[in-house]
Amino acid sequence: MTATPLPTDGSGYLLYHSIGMYPGKREAMAKAFADFSHLWAALDDGQWMQALTLRARFIDLWRDLIDAEPGTLTSAENVTTALYSVVGSLPEKRLKGKTLLVAGDCFPSLHFLLAGLAPRLGFTLKTVPLRVGESWVRDEDMLEAWDESVGVALLTFVTSTSSHRSDVARLIAHGRKMGSLVGVDITQGAGLVPYSVKETYADFTVSTTLKWLCGTPGAGILHMQPELIAACSPELRGWFSQENIFSWDLDAFQYASDARRFDHGTPSVLACAGSVPALEWHAGQDQTALLAQNRKLGAMIIAETDKLGLDLVTPREDDRRGGSLMVRLPETIDGAGLIDRLRTIGVFTDCRGPIMRLSPGIVTTPEGIDALFRHLRDTEGLGR
Template identity: 70%
Template sequence: MTYKTQDGSGYFLYHSIGMYPDKEAEMEAAFSQFSRSWSRMDDHQWMRALAARQEFLELWSNLIGAPKGTLTSAENVTTALYSLIGALPEHHLKDRTLLVAGDCFPSLHFLLSGLAKRFGFELRTVPLRPDESWVRDEDIIWAWDESVGLALLTFVTSTASHRCDLETLVAHGRRMGSLVGVDITQGVGIIPFRVDEPHVDFTLSTSLKWLCGTPGAGIIHVAEPLLSTCEPELRGWFSQDNIFSWDLDAFAYAGDARRFDHGTPSVLACAGSVPALQWHARQNQAALLAHNRSLGQAIIDAAPSLGMELISSRDADRRGGSIMLRLPEGADPAVSVNELRDQGIYTDCRGRIMRLSPGAVTTAEGLDRLFAGLRGVAKAA
């Protein structure tokens, strides 16, 4: 018998799309408000739209402690990274090394491998050790010498929920004279993060996951003194202090992070994510994490009896909000996900790795259904 529920009790997909109570109604209201405003027969459409975007930027700045003027929106982390690479003074990358871990978000590696020849850097990818699930911090440090002009770190990985030791890695990067950036997409909203603890040169993220926002609502933060030296090649009318300055011979970058804007920004995605960011800002952050940790530990404790191997770290301090488990031999990932869906359990797999991310709407009752479903998966295997 198929179990139908939309209460979120069995929702384990915060690594993909986050949920919170009343999300549908609040997002619908935000989009409806934008539609009414944008369709109004007056001359204030842009004023209202940009005010909604500014609220998005302020909520994000408050969330990660980004100083005023150091953060702007981006369509996604890939476009944000492209904009950053194209903005750097040449000496940071030309004839130097760009360091990244082999378990970074693949889209970023696809981008960097394509840009290496053009910008004259060597892309050094730190591999996973055989039969391990994440790149060790000590292996990153071993590969990180004074040839590294820029290192892109992953705060929490999407494949093992490994949380890197940012403090140790950033300190090493400073000794090597490298720029240090961090992709916080899989951790922000559940794991505390501030751009100055430790100080990083740039930060990339989306609003999709633990923050429960919409597609297209990404951010790029660039700290001083790097920010004032950047001249993005991806630029346009919104890159200027006065966006309505259309003198073709007098382009000048804005004095703050707006220089990383370019053409007309994706205001709708920002406006649609404001309710989620407002909801998140109102929550007790310690309580959100405690709820996640309680359900996550229960999954870890149950894994052996379910015939599933833990892929994530047992150490909560070295883990994000997700728990990754390897399916038993003989279990088909697609069939397993479908069977769990029939029980009102929502998760996904990357190969034979099942990703389970309990969040604000997930409950202990949903966890019981998950375990019952996984026992069925193990039995079938």
């Protein structure tokens, strides 16, 4: 079997479900980190003001992205700590003796957190399972499991395992009828599939700047609606949680009046600074065009998958999925070995067990998709 190597231009880059890329990312990040090094190493007293200005820029770019009002969004080290800040802040009546509802295809890290918190905070974690033989939790199964005992529900906007996109508006409307608080993890859709906190009006939203937004690790976010912020008292708190972060009176701690109360110790400013170039690049793009390009390449993947007779474990309809396409490989195929061979021809993807995840973004091209499927057609046990 022979294959023509691809140029090292990202044509075959299909890992936007993990780390996003954009033209000039290396140079932009290098400059951002170099600039930060200069300001942080300067022999003066301006470091903190400049660093916090960069963090404020990060927060403002995120606010613009999801239509958030000033004072309702802050940074977090990751989605898990953001969720912990929420759950550890809610009034006791919201959780104790109640159910916290999640889907069985939520991001595992969040489930690990909630399972550990349930005994201490006195709630029951209810996980809606996937139906036998299916690849995502159906919205109707979430609705059926969602009764008035649910104090909080955590929805997954787009799943990392099947790219299924939930009908967030429908689910939140049901949650309102049940008297539940509703949060949404938008990690796998943010930056590609439009999401507005004004339109959905979820009580809280968590995400990261990785994936379609092309940012760095450590640059997560938490958004919360203003009326809920005032009712929350985060147990994960510190000097940055205060209205005046420079108050050192040990007996006069006072939460900030806005989303800053969900801060705690010194924030991960460097991750925010490193992600600002990606967010600025993204803000300057035609968002409709970004999604259209993904859909065009996604249609190619679906067509080629069908020709090979492989199972697509992602919804086919554009409005029911995120930006990724997941394909089930035959049991006879060594997924890790296949990924290694694809790497040698400039095609980058991954497998979770037998599931190959293909996520085309701005640097991916039709030529990259062609190279992927030429290799798959030539792979013993796959080609027809």
